[in-house]
Amino acid sequence: MRYREALRVALEALRVNRLRSALTMFGVVVGVAAVVVLVAIGSGARNLVEQEIEGLGSNIVFVVPGQFSFGAAPTVSRMTLEDIGYLGRVVGDERNIAVTLNSGETVRAGKSQMFASVVGANENVRNVFDRPLRAGGRYLTRTDVETRRRVVVLGSEVAQKIFxxxxxxxxxxxxxxxxxxxxxxxxxxxxxxxxxARDSELHIPVTTAQRLFGVNHVDFLALRASSADDIPRLQTQVVDALQRKYPGEQFSAVTQTQLLGTIGTVLGALTGVLAAIAAISLLVGGVGVSNIMLVSVRERTREIGLRKALGARQRDVVSQFLIEAVLLTTLGGVIGIGLGVGAAVAIAAVSPVPAAIVWWSPALAFTVSVAVGVFFGVVPARRAGRLDPVIALRSE
Amino acid sequence: MAGTTPAPDPARPEPQSRRAGQSEPPSGARQIDRERADGGWTEERAERGTSEHATREAAIFEAREPPSGARQTNTAIDAEDVTRTYRMDGVAVSALRGVSLRIGRGEFAAILGPSGSGKSTLMHLLGCLDRPTTGVLRVGGREVSKLSDTELAELRNNTIGFVFQSFHLLARTSARENVGLPLVYQGVPRKERRARATEALAAVGLSHRLDHRPSQLSGGEQQRVAIARALVGEPQVVLADEPTGNLDTRTGNEVMELLERLNAEHGVAVVLVTHEPDIADRAARQIHIRDGLIERDTGALTGRDTGEGT
Structure with missing residues (x-):
């Protein structure tokens, strides 16, 4: 009963100081909205990447130079076309080895022109990565690669834009x-x-690409394992073989699962960092609430004195001001969640940035904003509760 | 929830007894008027002492108290050699230097004194807003020094009604809600609070101002709201600190008449703190305070020597 009364009094106090309440709430609103949006973007990005990696197909081992990790500076590849044959002898079948060499180039036909990713590929890329073709065309052949033909397979978007x-x-x-x-x-x-954007790629024979770009290495190798059980064996074999051939160099052979794990960890950490930065603004908002509550307590000293004279106990006064602080941050939190969810949905709709609302982020934001109210409301509320009624009544 | 209706409840004898108390006013008020017309009210009442008057009060209060109540005395406030010393910048300042007095139930007393005499300090002590430095102070039968802050708050809530010089009403809050405020801290349900506040406002003649806010009321009306608030919790004592200080003479008189009437009708003791002799003269008993001591007390109801005549 008393709490309902305290809630009513708190609502009234917030209503009376509408502008001040709104400005105080603003800090919490921004903090909570930022947390919700950033977590949504972070988890959206993670979902997307995971979907894409799954889309690469399973049982594929990617061979890249250097230590595999995200964020490490890319190592210049020393792998060449000969390594297909070399690794083919090691693993038994070179038809399951794909190589690529990538470069961004302009592509033109007639008056249409675009910038696209040109992929120098061998004839195995299509099979290893499972890339279906439209009827009426063909993929690169071994002869195309061996004779450095100037033939090209277009991504659907390139075809649409140019032709x-x-x-x-x-x-x-x-x-x-x-x-x-x-x-x-x-x-x-x-x-x-x-x-x-795989649809804006063009595949040309890797040999043609090497001549076009003036290099003689390939960027990376991919092997398709016959089964999932075969993957560990393949990984060690390939890395050992390459390190034998290139002493002192490091190579990594990673699978889709490992990619998923690494990217998940990286994006998870990134989301965490973003959320932490946003949480700082929530903290600042909480300090603002504390500050305003202290002002409010000072301003309402006489009211507190009167309430005490009329029989309010210390805990009645404390709960009144605590409820006011919690109400302020909770209201801010709810508005912030609304804005955050709205912004995340809008971002996902109008921009390529993915944003996915995970259920725990609004729940966490709400809990945190309530906690912020309690945490930052305690000091002002206790100050109010401890006021001496004699002194409080005397103040003008 | 049970108890939201003001219907008679066997566990709560107060509402019935309050009604019983109200059924008496005409005769009581007339009696006081007659007494005042005689000009010998104070003496008469003092002479009668605990006889007829006190018997009537006792009857009322017996009905008000639960049968098992520990407080069966006629004394609302009892101070024995009470002192209050403040420490200001390391220097001890004695505001009260040994005050003994008893306020009987239903009494109407004025505490008089120049500013700095200690009368405010005394009022704060009598109102349980503060504790004495030494001495024994009993309010409503409880010894104030031995109570925790919470118990003190509950004692104020149940036993004392305050009326302040500057009214101290909550702004932007209706008269009815202002009056109901003490009941909030008694845990009285909202519906019953409204009913009792309405009743209390009717008793001070403000039935037509229930939903007005203090800013919409005149000074006299505001003080009457404050008096209704002081009465709504059915206290034993109403402490009025310069209740007419912010009012013009005519309005001040109205407020005084109201306090007198409520004292007579409800049997509630009224202790008036004032520096205006005109106002103090209207009380049955004057307690003069000077330099932290009782200089003169015109009527120690219980006959115990409280420094009378010194």
Whole structure:
């Protein structure tokens, strides 16, 4: 009963000082909204990456130079085309080894022009990564690679942008400012993988690419294992073989699961850091609440004195002011959650930044804002509760 | 929830007894008027002492108290050699230097004294807002020094009603809610609070101002709201600190008449703190305070020597 009364009094006090209450709440609103939005973006990014990696297909071992970790400076690859044959002899079948060499280049046909990711690939890329083609075309062949043919397979988006509705097979595109390539096939649309728009790729023979880019290495190798059980054996074999061939160099062979784990950890940590930064603003908001409550206690000294004279016990006064503080932050928290969820949904809708609301982030934000009210309300409330009624009544 | 209706409840004898008390006013008020017209009220009453008057009070209070109540005496406040010393910047300042007095139930007394005499300190002690430095102070039968802050708050809530010079009403709060405030801390349900506040406002003649806010009321009306608030919790004593100090003479008179009437009708003791002799003269008993001591007390109801005539 008394708590209901205290709640009513607190609501009234907030209503009377509307502007001040709103400004005080603002800090908490911003803090909570920031936490909710950043966590949503963080978990959205994580979901997306995980989906994409799963989309790469299972049983694939990626071989990259250097120590595999996110955030480490990329190591320049020393792997070459010969390594396909070399590793083929080690693992038994070179048809399951894909190599790529990537570069961003301009692509032009007639008046249409775009910037696209040009992938130098061998004939195995399509099988290893399972990339279906539209009917009426073909993928790169071993002969294309061996004879450095100027042929190209277009991603669906490239085809659409350069050729519109016209079937590009048999037509020509100019890559990297002049070299003409004949289109031999078009990929089915597959969407994004790994943060890269796979549909805006062009695949050309890796040998042609090496000449075009003036290099003789490949960026990375991918092997398809015959079964999941075969993966560990494959990983050690490949790394051992490469380190034998390139003494002093480091190589990593990672699987999709490991990629998922690493990326998950990195993005999880990133989300945590973002949330922590946002939590600091929540903390600052809490200090603001504390500050305003102290002002409020001072301003209402006479009221407190009167209430005490009329029989309010210390805990009645404490709970009145504590409820006021908690109400302030809880209201701020609810508004902040609303804004945060709204902003996350809006961001996900209008921008490529993924944002996913996970149930725990609004729940946590709410709990934290209540806790902030209790934590930062205790000091002012206890000060109010301890006021000497004689002195409080005398103050003007 | 049970108890939200003001219907008679066997566990709560107060409402019935209050009604019983109210049924008496006409005769009581007339009696006092007649006595005042005689001009010998004070003497008469003092002579009568505990006889007829006190018997009537006792009857009322017996009905008010639960049968098992420990407080069966006629004394509302009993101070024995009470001192109060403040420490200011390391220097001890004696505001009260040994005050003994008894306020009987239903008594109407005025505490008089110049500023700095210690009368405010005395009022704070009598109102249980403060504890004496030495001496024994009993309010409503409880020894104040032995009570915790919480018990003191509950004692104020149940035993004392305050009326202040500057009214001390909560702004932006209706008269009815202001009056109901002491009941909040008694844990009285909202519905019953409203009913009792309405009743108390009717008793001070403000039935037409229930939902007005203090800023919409005149000074006299505000003080009457404050008096209704002092009475709503059915205290034994109403302490009025310069209740007419912020009012003009005519309004002040009205407030005084109201206090007198409530004293007579409800049997509640009224202790008036004032520096105006005109106002103090209206009380049956004057207690003059000077330099932290009782200089003169015109009527120690219980006959115990409280420094009378010194």
């Amino acid at each position: 519109g509705d016209v079937d590009p097979v048999g037509r020509q595109v100019a890559i990297a400012g002049g070299a003409r390539f004949r289109v031999v096939g078009v990929f089915e649309e597959i969407g994004q993988t790994f943060g890269q």
